[in-house]
Amino acid sequence: MFERLGVHPDRAELTVVQFSTAFCGPCRATKARLAQLQATRPGLATLHVDAESHLAEVRELGVRRTPELFYLDRAGRVVHRSSGAPGLAELVALVDAHGAGGA
Numbered sequence: 001m002f003e004r005l006g007v008h009p010d011r012a013e014l015t016v017v018q019f020s021t022a023f024c025g026p027c028r029a030t031k032a033r034l035a036q037l038q039a040t041r042p043g044l045a046t047l048h049v050d051a052e053s054h055l056a057e058v059r060e061l062g063v064r065r066t067p068e069l070f071y072l073d074r075a076g077r078v079v080h081r082s083s084g085a086p087g088l089a090e091l092v093a094l095v096d097a098h099g100a101g102g103a
Contacts, residue, residue: 001060002076005049009076013043014100019051019058019068026085027067033088043100071098 002009002017009015016034020027034046051058051066061070064083071080071094079098086094 001057002070002072005047005054005057007047007072007076008045009072010074012045012100013074014079014095014098015045015047015072016095017047017049017070017072019049019054019061019063019066019070021051021066024066030067030069030085033086033091036088037091037095041095041100044095073098 005017007015007017018027018030018034020031031048038044038046049057051063051068057063061068067083067085069082069086070078071082073079080094082090082094
């Protein structure tokens with residue numbers, strides 16, 4: 001299912017797929033936190049998905065609010081899922097726990 005969105009989890013230790021909407025302030029904040037984290041975590045990949053443009057996937061995955069984040073391991077399995085805007089400390093803990101930590 002994630003492949004339809006252009007996700008390639010085999011290219012990173014952890015891939016975070018964020019479903020967002022255009023006018024969602026918490027979505028923008030989460031995107032910025034992920035970009036900040038990705039700069040220091042070589043094993044992390046991120047993908048931002050416009051929920052309004054991917055309604056079939058939103059329904060299939062049961063996305064109810066944005067931001068909604070899916071954390072995928074290298075095999076493409078969902079190892080964690082969160083809804084709402086996580087703080088930077090929470091993102092760091094999740095990313096590091098799943099093997100995409102910093103150098």
